[in-house]
Amino acid sequence: MIVKKTLLKNLHVINPCSDPALLENAYVAISGDTIESVSSSEPSGEFDVVHDLCGKTALPGMINAHHHLYSALAVGMPLPKNNPRNFNEILEQVWWKMDLALDHDSTQACFEAGLVDSLKAGTTTIIDHHCSPSYIEGSLSLLAETSEKLGLNISTAFEISDRNGQEIFEASLQENLAAVSKFSATQYVHPMLGLHASFTLSDASLRKIRDAAGKLDSWGIHSHVSEDKADEADALNKGYNSVLERLEEFNLLNENGLIIHGLHIKDSDLELIQKHGSQFVHNPSSNANNRVGMTPNKNLNKLKSGLGTDGMQSNMLREGKEGMLIRSSHLEGGEDSVDYMQLLFKNNAEIASKLFSGRLGGSRKLGYILPEHQADLAIFDYLPRTPISASTIFGNIFFGLSGLPCDVMTRGEFRIRDYQLLQVSEQEIKANAVAQAKKLWSNFN
Numbered sequence: 001m002i003v004k005k006t007l008l009k010n011l012h013v014i015n016p017c018s019d020p021a022l023l024e025n026a027y028v029a030i031s032g033d034t035i036e037s038v039s040s041s042e043p044s045g046e047f048d049v050v051h052d053l054c055g056k057t058a059l060p061g062m063i064n065a066h067h068h069l070y071s072a073l074a075v076g077m078p079l080p081k082n083n084p085r086n087f088n089e090i091l092e093q094v095w096w097k098m099d100l101a102l103d104h105d106s107t108q109a110c111f112e113a114g115l116v117d118s119l120k121a122g123t124t125t126i127i128d129h130h131c132s133p134s135y136i137e138g139s140l141s142l143l144a145e146t147s148e149k150l151g152l153n154i155s156t157a158f159e160i161s162d163r164n165g166q167e168i169f170e171a172s173l174q175e176n177l178a179a180v181s182k183f184s185a186t187q188y189v190h191p192m193l194g195l196h197a198s199f200t201l202s203d204a205s206l207r208k209i210r211d212a213a214g215k216l217d218s219w220g221i222h223s224h225v226s227e228d229k230a231d232e233a234d235a236l237n238k239g240y241n242s243v244l245e246r247l248e249e250f251n252l253l254n255e256n257g258l259i260i261h262g263l264h265i266k267d268s269d270l271e272l273i274q275k276h277g278s279q280f281v282h283n284p285s286s287n288a289n290n291r292v293g294m295t296p297n298k299n300l301n302k303l304k305s306g307l308g309t310d311g312m313q314s315n316m317l318r319e320g321k322e323g324m325l326i327r328s329s330h331l332e333g334g335e336d337s338v339d340y341m342q343l344l345f346k347n348n349a350e351i352a353s354k355l356f357s358g359r360l361g362g363s364r365k366l367g368y369i370l371p372e373h374q375a376d377l378a379i380f381d382y383l384p385r386t387p388i389s390a391s392t393i394f395g396n397i398f399f400g401l402s403g404l405p406c407d408v409m410t411r412g413e414f415r416i417r418d419y420q421l422l423q424v425s426e427q428e429i430k431a432n433a434v435a436q437a438k439k440l441w442s443n444f445n
Contacts, residue, residue, distance in 0.1 A: 006030040006412055007047040011379070012057045013038060013369050014393060017346035021390040028058075030375045033411035037371055051414075053379060053407075059397070060367050061124030061376025061410060062316040063348040065281040066222075066260050066308025069128050069143070070099060072114035073106060073437040074311075087228040087292050096163065101444040102132035107139055109436035111146040112429045114314060119150055119415055120426075121315040122378025122405040125352050125366055126152060127258065127281075127308070129194050129222055131159035136171045140179040144189045149423060151410040153366065153374075155355060156183070157194030157222040162205050169205060173212060180216055187364075188411075190356050192258065195223035198243045199234035206250040213252070220256025220278075220355070223247070226269075227261035228292045244269040253278055256355065260308070263293045270302055279306060279351045282343065284323030286310030294330055300338050306351045307343040320344045321398045341394055379407035 008028040015021055029036040029043045037043050080093040102110070118126055126147070132139055140156040147154035156179050160172045172194075179191040193213060195201065201209075213219045225243050226232055232243055240246040244265060247253050255277035262269070262280060273280055280303035282295050289312060299305065309319050320340040327337050349367025356364040365373040380401050388396050408416040415422055 003032040004049070004412065005045070005047045006375075007043070007050045008058075008377075009042065009050065009052055010055055011053040012055065012388075014057060014059050014397070015345075015368050015370065016059070016341050016393055016397065017349075018368055018370065021393050022388065025055075028369065028375075028377075030412045033374055033413075035369065035371055035373050035375050038369055056379050056406070057382040057401075058369060058377045058379045059122065059401075059405075060345065060349070060369050060373075061378055061408070062122050062344065063125040063127075063306075063352045063367055064118065064123050064308055064314065064316055065127050065279075065306035065348050065351055066258070066283055066310055067114075067118075067126050067128050067314070068130070068311030069114035069126070070102060070107065070110045070130055070132055071095075071311035072110040072117070073433060073440055074098060075437075077437070077441050086230070087290055088230055090290060097444040098440070099131040100133050100164070101440055102135055104135050104142075106436040106440045107132045107135050108142060108146065109429075109433045111143050112424075113433040115147055115150050115152060116421065116424070116426055116429055118314040119152065119408055119410075119421070120404055120419075121317070122408055123314055123316050124152055124376040124378070124408070124410045125154075125356075127155040127190075127192075127222070127352070127355070129157050129159060129224075129260070131194075131196075133164045133168050133172070136168070136175050137178075138175075140175055140191070141182065144179075144183060144186070148188065151413060151415050151423070153188050153190075153352070153356060153376075153410075155190040155192055155222070157192040159194045159196045160205070160209060161196035161200040162202055163196070163200045173209060177212060177216075180219065184217070188356075192220050192222040192256075192355075195221050195252075197224040197227060197231050198246055199231050203238065203250075206247070206252065210250045210252055218256065220254060220258065221247075221252050222258040222260070223252075224260045225262050226264040227287075227290075229264050232264050242266055242269050244272050248272055248276075258351075260310070261287070261292075261295070262299055262303075263287060263295050265299065270299065273303055279354070280304070281306040281308045281351070282323070283308045283310035283312070284326050285312045285319055288322075288326050294327065297336065297338055300343065304347050304350070305343055306348045307340065316344055317397065317401060324398065341397065375409060375412040377407075377409045378405040379409070381406045
């Protein structure tokens with residue numbers, strides 16, 4: 001097979017958590033979907049395509065470590081008649097009504113619109129947690145196919161819960177298992193087992209999930225944990241010391257798992273996560289929106305937390321900045337904060353590389369503009385107003401790069417040039433999304 005050779009030149013390359021963090025006027029040589037070299041001098045050899053980026057600035061394609069693409073049509077949807085008094089009522093009056101109303105067409109519109117918005121924001125890898133109880137079978141295949149059209153890396157999971165009855169529980173479990181079977185050898189898809197929060201799953205259901213997982217060669221759960229205090233209260237009422245101890249009791253924690261939120265976990269739970277090597281993901285804008293609290297600094301630092309959006313948005317630069325500002329608003333002068341640059345660019349890269357490498361038994365490197373890494377780049381037409389250097393990158397990224405990237409490359413191919421999508425029509429996708437949103441809203445209001 002002939003492998004395409006591509007050269008990007010005259011590009012300022014930023015790798016925020018690498019050394020050097022900044023390489024100006026760089027050359028990036030790409031072979032197929034993989035970066036071969038990043039250098040300050042022109043590499044030797046012939047290239048099929050040479051792109052002069054004219055002094056633009058490149059960041060690694062960003063990674064969303066926890067997303068809900070199915071919420072893409074929620075923007076501006078009607079509010080419930082009665083103002084929810086707590087997190088459980090938010091779920092009951094808003095999200096559980098919306099996800100139950102999703103059918104094939106509205107789900108597809110969510111995937112298309114959500115993935116387009118992600119790509120436009122320079123997000124090239126998405127770890128998704130899906131729910132559409134009225135459209136289960138085939139939904140994860142649809143997500144993988146839609147992601148493939150746009151050239152994105154996608155991790156799939158379907159939310160398993162008891163809240164809609166036994167039949168939907170069984171169908172949700174089977175959809176996860178089918179995705180694991182179908183995509184086990186697929187390079188750009190990583191299937192996981194999606195669990196809703198522990199308080200919507202009985203012990204019998206957790207046992208069924210574990211029995212099914214035990215028959216797989218490799219698996220990991222993707223689960224909301226301790227997002228609200230009610231989740232911990234439920235675990236105590238069921239006879240367990242915590243949500244995580246309950247999951248461990250059913251052997252559902254391992255090095256391939258994703259633990260999402262964890263606002264109210266105990267010190268012993270931190271040790272459990274470290275013991276099993278599970279990944280931990282923080283979602284600050286969603287936590288603020290739902291008024292469930294703020295994840296303690298020690299949880300994020302001790303567990304090398306990743307950063308996700310929990311469906312609130314697709315722009316990871318914005319999520320990082322908002323997370324930093326939300327946290328600062330709760331701190332006193334002189335108190336240490338959390339390094340959101342590290343969460344976004346270092347920890348997310350490690351999480352995604354580990355997950356996408358695991359099933360194929362090889363090494364997938366994501367999240368850096370470095371040799372042997374997948375060629376995923378977000379390129380900005382950025383003219384800094386202050387000196388840019390390794391020591392000023394933080395300020396330039398979170399307070400300078402405020403717009404969308406003008407060019408986005410995934411797998412060594414441009415998907416966006418001059419702000420325009422190349423493989424699909426954004427106008428058609430968004431027009432369909434508007435039509436589907438109107439129908440969806442009418443179905444649950």
